[in-house]
Amino acid sequence: MTTGISSSYGSLCFVVEDHTESAENAPAQRKAATELINEARAGNVRLIESLERLWDGIVEASAVSNVDDEHDPEGATVAFERAQLRDVLKQARADLEDLDRAAQRVSTGEYWVCERCGGPISAARLAARPTATVCIACANKATR
Numbered sequence: 001m002t003t004g005i006s007s008s009y010g011s012l013c014f015v016v017e018d019h020t021e022s023a024e025n026a027p028a029q030r031k032a033a034t035e036l037i038n039e040a041r042a043g044n045v046r047l048i049e050s051l052e053r054l055w056d057g058i059v060e061a062s063a064v065s066n067v068d069d070e071h072d073p074e075g076a077t078v079a080f081e082r083a084q085l086r087d088v089l090k091q092a093r094a095d096l097e098d099l100d101r102a103a104q105r106v107s108t109g110e111y112w113v114c115e116r117c118g119g120p121i122s123a124a125r126l127a128a129r130p131t132a133t134v135c136i137a138c139a140n141k142a143t144r
Helices: 027-064 075-108 123-128 136-143
Strands: 004-009 012-017
Touching: 027 075, 027 123
Parallel strands: none
Antiparallel strands: 004 012
16 A cells, blocks of 8 residues: 655655555655655754854854853853753754664665564654654653
8 A cells, every 4th residue: 555645844845655565665765765864964964064153153252252151140141052052963963863874774674664563664754753763653652
């Protein structure tokens, strides 16, 4: 059974075919998954580059100013903003690693297979979350 599912991930619109009943993935299905992951990866790389520019700007601004975070009333705000940006950048880099792992799973044919139960991961789940490694049932079990 083949089901077309339209979704959007950021500004990306795509259609993913449900192919869970066959053990082998058709080249068109691999291509669609690869395009989805590549688009998400490109957006993530742009985000990381933007965050790195912001980080560099903060570092440069703090180097030329004589701000003492401990004693300056604005110091706590500056430190908080720096920590917040550092954490967002860390998460963006982790997301990029997840996208790279997803691309590897496509190339090995494991992209559509749940890592926990071995069952199929639905096309709708992969369309909504291209880095998913578990089916919805296993994800629900993990959150309980």
